[in-house]
Amino acid sequence: MEIELDYSSIEKRLGVTRRTFLKFCTGVAASLGLSSQSAIAMANAIADPKKRPPVIWLHGQECTGPTESLLRSEQPSMEHLILDLISLDYHQTLDAGAGHSVEHIKKQSMLENKGKYLLVIEGAIPIKDKGIYCKIAGETMLDLTLEAAEHAAAIVAFGSCASWGGVQSASPNPTGATGAPQVLKDKTVVTIPGCPPNPANFIGTVLYFVTYGKLPPIDAEGRPKWAYGRLVHENCYRRPHFDAGRFATEFGDDGHKKGYCLYKLGCKGPETYNNCPSLEYNNVGGNVWPIGVGHPCFGCSEKGVGFEKAMFNELSDVKTHTPPNMFPAIEVRESSSGISTGAAALTGVAIGAAVGATAMGARKLDQQEKDQS
Ligand code: SF4
Structure with missing residues (x-):
């Protein structure tokens, strides 16, 4: 039965106005390709505290970029939404506590909510040498993932690292880093790739789960079709x-x-499926993606395009754009296949910064020309 929406409590809980809340639900429903009735169903689901699913959130090999991107979302404040929409029982980055007590809470929650909790995996899972290259509370990420997945109602891999291994899995992949779908072969894992992934894609997927009790339709890579159904090239303003x-x-x-x-x-x-051109980032408008x-898409949401191909194999082409002596402390070692992978990550950061600085400079010049004319 549909419940009567209590907007005053929603405003208090989520820190957003009634108007913003309904606009948000309508926007998410539209993004998912659902009707306005579904927006009302979503609003009801969010308003019903009993529908908050317990969430166990694991971190493997990564930079916490997906969580960072989620926390920086605004209007409505996504951290309000995520903290009130779900019952976040365990999250290694956001938990105020630490140590045995937090690990106990996690095990307790998984026991009490068998078959009901949502498992979110962030970061790659190293499987080489029985997974010893990533351990949390004395247990390997590999074992923790298998344990948490056993009784999860649904599993979401958030970010490219969790989706297929990301930057950690680039050749020569010394730790055997891989993604959750490759570890949990007998389970359905919804992947939300991106580096970082767009928080709106995660929120939309979770809202669908909260509203309908199941995960949205996915493509062959496990990505929600509503978010990854189109090439970036199709909707790019350039x-x-x-x-x-x-x-x-x-x-x-x-x-x-x-x-x-x-x-x-x-x-x-032209070879990357994602909705960056329509959603952009940070909810600020103004073409922020x-x-x-001014930076080319490097295919972060496509396995085999982003890190392996764009960042490593083709890095030697990009490096020619790095201004000389800008990063004298970084040694670039040449190998037969281009830049050695040991230095490539650092070089990638440096080049990214240099390119960013160059692009910013170009925009400033553009603005100066406009101001002068
Ligand atoms: S900038 Fe990239 S995505 Fe946009 S039109 Fe050109 S090739 Fe396509």
Whole structure:
């Protein structure tokens, strides 16, 4: 039976106005391809405290980027939503407590909520040498994942690392890092890849679960179809430049300043499924997403495109754009296949910063030209 919505309690609990709350539910329902009736069903589900599923959230090999991205969402404040929408019983980054007491709470919650809790996995799972390369509270991430997955109602792999191994699994992958679907072969794992993943894709998936008691339709990679059904290239605002053959060929060149297509700078938008062009990031508007700020898509949500191909194998092409002497402390060792992987991660960060600085410089120049005209 549909319950009467208590907006005053929702406003208090979630820290958002009634208008923002309903707008949010309608927006999520529309993103999921659902009707306005579904938006009401979602609003009812959120308003019903009994529908808050217990969540066990594990972290493996990663940078906590997915959690960080979730916490930085605004309007409505996603941290309010996530903390009130679900009962977050265990989260290694957000738990105020630590040690044996927290581990006890986790085991207790899994026991009391057998078959009811949502398991969220963030980070890669190393499986080489029985998983000894990532241990939490004396147990391997591999064992913890298998244990938590056994009685979970649903499993979500949040971020590229949890979805297939991410940057940790790039060759030569010394720890045997892999994703949750590869470890939990007999289970359905919904993947929300991205580096970082868009928090709205996670929230939409969880809202679907809370409302309908099941996870949304997924593609062959386990990704929710509503979020990963289209190529970045299909909805990219630079697409008219691609079709007209207008390309940036160097960071900071005339084409780059004019917002031309970034394909010749290595953009992987034509082979990457994600909804970045329509959702963007941080809810701030103003084109805040990689291509929007002048950087090519590197395919972070595609296995075999992002880290393996774009960041490592093709890094030697990108490095020519790094301004000389900008990062003298970083040694770049050449190998037969390009840059050695030991230095590549550091170099990637450096290049990312350099490229970002170059792009920012280009935008500033653009603005200066506008101001002067
Ligand atoms: S910038 Fe990338 S995604 Fe956008 S139109 Fe060009 S190739 Fe396609």
